[in-house]
Amino acid sequence: QVQLQESGPGLVKPSETLSLTCTVSGASINNYYWSWIRQPPGKGLEWIGYMYYSGKIFYNPSLKSRIVISMDTSKNQFSLKLSSVTAADTAVYYCARWRELLFDFWGQGALVTVSS
Amino acid sequence: EIVLTQSPGTLSLSPGERATLSCRASQSISSNYLAWYQQKPGQAPRLLIYGASTRATGISDRFSGSGSGTDFTLTIGRLEPEDFAVYYCQQYGGSPPINFGPGTKVDIK
Numbered sequence: 001q002v003q004l005q006e007s008g009p010g011l012v013k014p015s016e017t018l019s020l021t022c023t024v025s026g027a028s029i030n031n032y033y034w035s036w037i038r039q040p041p042g043k044g045l046e047w048i049g050y051m052y053y054s055g056k057i058f059y060n061p062s063l064k065s066r067i068v069i070s071m072d073t074s075k076n077q078f079s080l081k082l083s084s085v086t087a088a089d090t091a092v093y094y095c096a097r098w099r100e101l102l103f104d105f106w107g108q109g110a111l112v113t114v115s116s
Numbered sequence: 117e118i119v120l121t122q123s124p125g126t127l128s129l130s131p132g133e134r135a136t137l138s139c140r141a142s143q144s145i146s147s148n149y150l151a152w153y154q155q156k157p158g159q160a161p162r163l164l165i166y167g168a169s170t171r172a173t174g175i176s177d178r179f180s181g182s183g184s185g186t187d188f189t190l191t192i193g194r195l196e197p198e199d200f201a202v203y204y205c206q207q208y209g210g211s212p213p214i215n216f217g218p219g220t221k222v223d224i225k
Contacts, residue, residue: 045206101151109160
């Protein structure tokens with residue numbers, strides 16, 4: 001069974017960089033695409049971006065200038081960095097596996113609050 | 117950009133009733149590129165349907181998907197207590213390549 005687990009600070013100050021890591025078990029990240037999705041409190045889902053182990057990356061154009069997604073294949077992890085955060089970036093951040101047009105496995109989500 | 121619209125925003129029904137949820141795209145999309153997810157409070161979304169009509173592994177046959185072009189439907193045959201949740205459609209293609217509809221909440225009448 002594929003499992004994903006997000007980890008990282010739950011509180012980030014405005015203008016700083018949000019950093020999250022997703023640890024994958026039950027599957028190698030050397031296959032498939034791996035993605036980040038976020039959900040502001042009480043709102044809908046927003047796709048952030050996804051990455052393939054070969055280095056192929058797609059970012060949501062609305063966030064592209066502030067995002068970096070990277071992988072550490074030795075640890076079977078992938079990461080998200082979102083810079084210059086504001087209160088609008090407060091959300092539950094999910095990592096998920098992107099497979100052939102769908103997200104089939106998701107992490108439980110990590111709430112990140114942007115506040116001073 | 118392909119925009120997904122879901123209706124109604126909230127659907128109030130009783131257990132045992134049939135639920136019909138709509139997802140409309142601003143331009144035609146391939147049926148292969150349309151998926152549905154269920155999300156319960158405090159949980160991650162769960163894949164229900166992909167390719168517009170194929171149930172994901174382990175999903176009850178109470179759930180069915182249909183549609184093509186710009187109009188897609190998720191039907192829940194007879195609502196069970198565990199089916200009360202928010203449902204999102206998701207499409208692939210265009211720019212951004214992945215986006216979600218705003219969701220339909222199915223709550224208990």
